[in-house]
Amino acid sequence: MPHKQVGIRDVAAAAGVSVTTVSHVLNDTPHTRTSDETKARVRESAAELGYQPNRLARGLRTQASGMVGLLTEEIATTPHAGRIILGAQEEASRNNLTLAIINSRLSTSVDVESSQIQAFIDRQADGIIYATVYHDEVVPPDELHAVPAVLIGARDRDGEIPSVLPDERAGAASVVDLLVRRGHRRIAFAASSVDVPATRGRLQGYRDGMMAAGLDPDRFVAEAESEAIGGYEATMRLLDHGADPATRPTAVFCYNDRMAMGAYRAVAELGLVIPADVSIVGFDDQDPIASSLYPPLTTVALPHYEMGAWAVETLASLIDGHDEHRLLGAHPILLDCPIVERASVADPSR
Incomplete structure (x- = not known):
């Protein structure tokens, strides 16, 4: 029987820490507050489990490609897609980033597909945005913890990845x-x-x-x-x-x-x-x-445009090493939904 591939979640469980901490330790992320004892425990657990981090993903921190990926869950085929993509694209341009888009199939599972995320990693994307149709909790695959990531329209069940939702x-x-x-x-x-x-x-x-x-x-x-x-x-x-x-x-x-x-x-x-x-x-x-x-x-x-722009802006900060944005994973950002007043409302006649 083939052996199950060891993932970053397995290491996190064995070391008793979050997947973000494992990612920081194994990728030598600077300016983190992880203690030496925790770092040693993470590395020991990874060695015992035989965890092999993705070579390309580890190289992203020092080999910036200038490209960020937008993985959409059938959003590109919905009426609202254009505003999300436009907001992300214009914010990417302001940050000298190139936006690449993959449209994924809609899944009823809380687990998002990992193959498309891996496709971005294999192409050395500096970061990844995942956008969903329904504003629900998701369990991101291990691959999404290998690079800076942001969610649009969903929240990370583990509270690790920053996210933005309409209020x-x-x-x-x-x-x-x-x-x-x-x-x-x-x-x-x-x-x-x-x-x-x-x-x-x-x-x-x-x-x-x-x-x-x-x-x-x-x-x-x-x-x-x-x-x-x-x-x-x-x-x-x-x-x-x-x-x-x-x-x-x-x-x-x-x-x-x-x-x-x-x-x-x-x-x-x-x-x-x-x-x-x-x-x-x-x-x-x-x-x-x-x-x-x-x-x-x-x-x-x-606020589709605003969500797309916020996601890229936050992702750019994460790529630049501003790790404090990860705190947003536990408390998703809620953006205002403004009323567009037209002619279908009047004072009651009775």
């Missing part, structure tokens, strides 16, 4: 605050039925906003598929409160812009007008949906 909970709460300031009190939420972090974050943000305004967070919530048909179905249920204008919602906040598109259809079929009879708000600021609906949709923008 969707606060973004959703800000929508409720906007509607309350416009005079709305019966604010409905068309929620997604798919259990992903964005679903939970946006629903909790809606609940936060409603409770902050002294409103019932459970009265007007309907779950459905996070597509146009789901938005249509949820909105029909939400507005069917005896069809009495005095009791039905005056505003519907949709989980995303696709659901908002379905909400527009439901409102029209009910003989109502946006925003005179009911205000509609989306989330994502997805092009071309939000700006092409009539009236144009008020929505929440995800």
Whole structure:
């Protein structure tokens, strides 16, 4: 039977330290606070296990290539990819770095694929950015600890790798605050039925906003598929409160812009007008949906450009030896999700 290849996590477990500490010790990273006793224990554990660090990865610290890798989990095929890539590319140019991109397949496992990461390492990338579709925890493979790394849209379960996420909970709460300031009190939420972090974050943000305004967070919530048909179905249920204008919602906040598109259809079929009879708000600021609906949709923008730029900026600092940025692994950076106000919100008429 072939022997299992020993990885950096095996060394970390044997030495009783983090994988980052193992990486620092075996790569002789300068300006770390690792004690001589810990260094000796790590090296002893590596020797006992027969750990062989990647030769090319070890050479990266002194043989800078000027290239950083962006590994995307099918993000390059999503509507939001362009802004992430543009932010990363422009920040890379400001730091005299070349950005290389690999588009990976979507995996339902928390373990990300390692072969594409190894491809960057084999080409002597100075650092690697990993971007995911769903904002969940991941367990990065050992290869990602061989070089400076940053996560976009995910957090490292071990708290070792810096990461950046959109603050969707606060973004959703800000929508409720906007509607309350416009005079709305019966604010409905068309929620997604798919259990992903964005679903939970946006629903909790809606609940936060409603409770902050002294409103019932459970009265007007309907779950459905996070597509146009789901938005249509949820909105029909939400507005069917005896069809009495005095009791039905005056505003519907949709989980995303696709659901908002379905909400527009439901409102029209009910003989109502946006925003005179009911205000509609989306989330994502997805092009071309939000700006092409009539009236144009008020929505929440995800900070894709800013996340891409932040990732490269942080990665460049790590490459330059500013190791304090690794502290961000335990506390991911949350970036604001601003409201993009258009014409689908008005003061309630009743």
